[in-house]
Amino acid sequence: MAAASAAHRHSKRCRLSPVPLDSLADELLFLVLDRVAAADPRALKSFALASRACHAAESRHRRVLRPLRADLLPAALARYPSVSRLDLSLCARVPDAALAAVPSSLRAVDLSRSSGFGAAGIAALARTCPGLADLDLSNGVHLGDAAAAEVARMRKLQRLSLSRCKQVTDMGLGCVAVGCTDLRDLSLKWCIGITDLGLNLLALKCTKLTTLDLSYTMITKESLLSIIKLTNLQVLTLVGCIGIDDDALSSLEKEYSKSLQVLDMSHCQNVTDVGVSSIVKSIPNLLELNLSYCCPVTPSMVRSLQKVSKLQTLKLEGCKFMADGLKAIGSSCVSIRELSLSKSAGVTDTELSFAVSKLKNLLKLDITCCRNITDVSVVSITRSCTSLISLRMESCSHVSSGALQLIGKHCSQLEELDLTDSDLDGEGLKALTGCTNLSSLKIGICLRISDEGLTHIGKSCPKLRDIDLYRCGSISDDGVIQIAQGCPMLESINLSYCTELTDRSLMSLSKCTKLNTLEIRGCPRISSAGLSEIAMGCRLLSKLDIKKCCEINDVGMLYLSQFSHALRQINLSYCSVTDIGLLSLSSICGLQNMTIVHLAGITPNGLIAALMVCGGLTKVKLHEAFKAMMPLHMLKNVEARGCMFQWINKPFKVLYIFFQPACLPLRYV
């Protein structure tokens, strides 16, 4: 806030005497602008509007461009000559012609969220930007080998993502492998058309690869060998590769990869502990190993990890722990800093206590949904792992409130804490006052916390960015006001189903200028007045969930359309918004995602008008009844622009929440 006003003052001075700005070297000016932009993204716009010189300086300064509409791309690119990164993720439809018009200075183009272009567009891009180094074509389900062949013309490409380009086959990959020999980072996730043939060629031609994502591909042992042999490979992701089995892994026994540091084999359902034991011998310099949903954790497998002396991160989500498996982690993997055991079966108090007592340097621990653990484990964790910065123990419901107090007392370095669905009470929150670095606190479904506890958080956690108070039914406006006042950095808050809250909460939250995500679903007392305060105060608001806030009507939408230009996503279900509100809302040109179900005041005509106006929509949820009522060609038209419809067929629910504030034992995990 302070920085923003500084920028305003700065620009005012510029207007009075433009000479000092001219005399300032561009390098220095850019340093200033960098700082201003880091503090408040909107400050640059103010600066540019100050004077002609400021406008020109800001134009020269801009490196990254993220346009809202592809049709204005030529004008925008003309204004910003030194742009090197073009992010088209907000343009649902990018025609080939738009890609032909980009300047040659571009180094990076992101087309991951766009469609509408094809091989011709990529060919044009390759022609105009021969120096392109970074290209993201993720989600290009319409792109085939022809497009890949055009990509191959970009000789200097270093980073390429072809995730979900399901039509690309070995031929396309072969072209890329031969053409882009400078590649460092390649993602072929979900490229199901690719086989060992193409991968072998890739490993042969692109020897500089450091990062390779082969998740959900058909890779088998035929090409795994040549992939592992890549001398510079550091990160290898093999999520969900059904072709990787123990046989494939044991075939690597003779090979060594000195460079490989990160290996992700999660969801490889054909891998067992035997295969893991054999592959770790080949990768002595591994830092991170992810075996989530992959294999049972046996003591012998864990002991084989002793050979990987530098291992820092071990992720074993959803694994089944055999007896003494977890204990072996404590004795074998002394170097690890990060351990994830979430949703694993077989995690017991005794084994976890033993493991954490050995792992005194642990920084991150995830024991989400380890439902068997009790106070014993929490006591050992807090006693030995005092330097924890992240502790996630959602749904560990057997832990008592007394044990939870120990967390705050002993782990004062905590930055991230997830105690969702626990027995946390005011005393536990009071204990967290020592954790001044806390930036993310998730305490949803903790029915015992009260305003008093939140007061402690507000007073002692100024760095808090994200707080989740989902279904904390007993908190009221006072608690939220304390948070809003104490945590100016707040970016995201979830107050869903906190039924006691009123507009006062939103008024106080409107002072948190960095707020970008607000969820107030099912707060029946909140009205348009509160929402208008948010719209005016939190100009960066991008995600808004006001489902089942029946008091919110068109007035709130008018304010949103006037002030919240950053809005991307909104859920309006069950609100009292009518066609007017919807139409005004659709004037927010960046709006991408709308959920409009069960709105009594919406007519098909109003809906279609809003949809036609809102050009940037990518996903709209509507009630199925509207499908028949809207003209088909209109729907087709909207779909052709890159919008996807999702038709909901749920019955209209009478809102009981208003009448039954004492909340239901719902769990949202």
Next chain:
Amino acid sequence: MASGTATNADPDQQTVRSNSVEQFYFPRPGQSLPGIPPFFGPPSSSLYLANDNEAKVGNQLEPNPSQSTDWDPQAIVSNLTFLEQKIKQVKDVVQSMSNRENQVASGSCEVAAKQQLITADLTSIIIQLITTAGSLLPSMKNPLSSNPAVRQLSNTLGSPMGFGVNANQRPSVDSKTDIPDIGKASGYEELINSLNTTQDERDELIKGPNPCGGEGSEPTPMEDHDVKESDDGDHEGENLPPGSYVVLQLEKEEILAPHTHFCLICGKGFKRDANLRMHMRGHGDEYKTAAALAKPTRDSGSDHAPVTRYSCPFVGCKRNKEHKKFQPLKTILCVKNHYKRSHCDKSYTCSRCNTKKFSVIADLKTHEKHCGRDKWLCSCGTTFSRKDKLFGHVALFQGHTPALPMDDVKRKRRERLFWTAVGGLNWNCGASSRVEDGEINEEVEP
């Protein structure tokens, strides 16, 4: 020996139909190849054939080394099974006879007929047994001469007298059945008769496991284009020791001759023997008889003729017998195809691609089946029928890259243009509805 044979096989020394190269391969019954001494002798299996020359039977029992490759366990198993069944049948008949004798005294002529039947069956069993044993013998790679037991066996079988005696003296048969003593002469006659009558049946039996030996499918490679694979180098693994086979060398004209069968009356040439026979019908009624029209039965000796290999007449060719590392050609067809492919102009051009040329028309036909189907294309223009071959090629050469088929690219581009048009239309519609009042329409993010 090899060169001697080759000179003897010179076409000049041959009969009127000397151009018929088939004659080398399948000599007619009773006709021996000029210059090929009866060194190896006819094989034992000739016994099955109704050969009226009885004296020959004994001679023909000599084994042929070439048969060592023909030793087929399946055939022997089926022979043995057949024997088993046959013995059981005979046993049943004899038992039923003895039962009936005990109960009712049936007519003497009926009994005699049955006895004859049994005798015939037993004879055929014995012959079958000996044959089976005989077909086993060459697999031991022992020449018959070095195996006196076998020689003796074949001699006994060969001499009709001994055979008859043996048949009648079989104790097991005698003890089980009360066959009245039949004169030796009549027994002998019956034996011969039964030998002749069961001929067909046994023939079928032997041929059964070996389908290519059937009457309908004469394995003349000349008529079959599909055997090309075995043409040139396929039989290199055969590794016959030099001298163990006869080398024949045909002259160039002979190899390239379009016809191999000629009408003796008008001189018209034919590629196939059957066509010649059809043609012959026009020359008179005597050629219309069933015998004249019948396919010439393959002589028993044909299967077991001396191992014959062929040499290419082109001096310097590896297939020429003068070459240091001479590799003989296996059949006449091999010779023809090899000579045409290696030493003749490629006169057949593919009409589809107009680039590929062939000297053997069958090669052209094979190519035409696949021409244009090589969908795996390299940037250098080379096409491959298989993707892995293309990738092997691309991996090998720097700068070569897989190329997409042109029509595919064009089609995609057309589709893209269409969709761009559609998208652009809608895009303008969406864009026109929003008016920007001088505000910069970009996301402001560093």
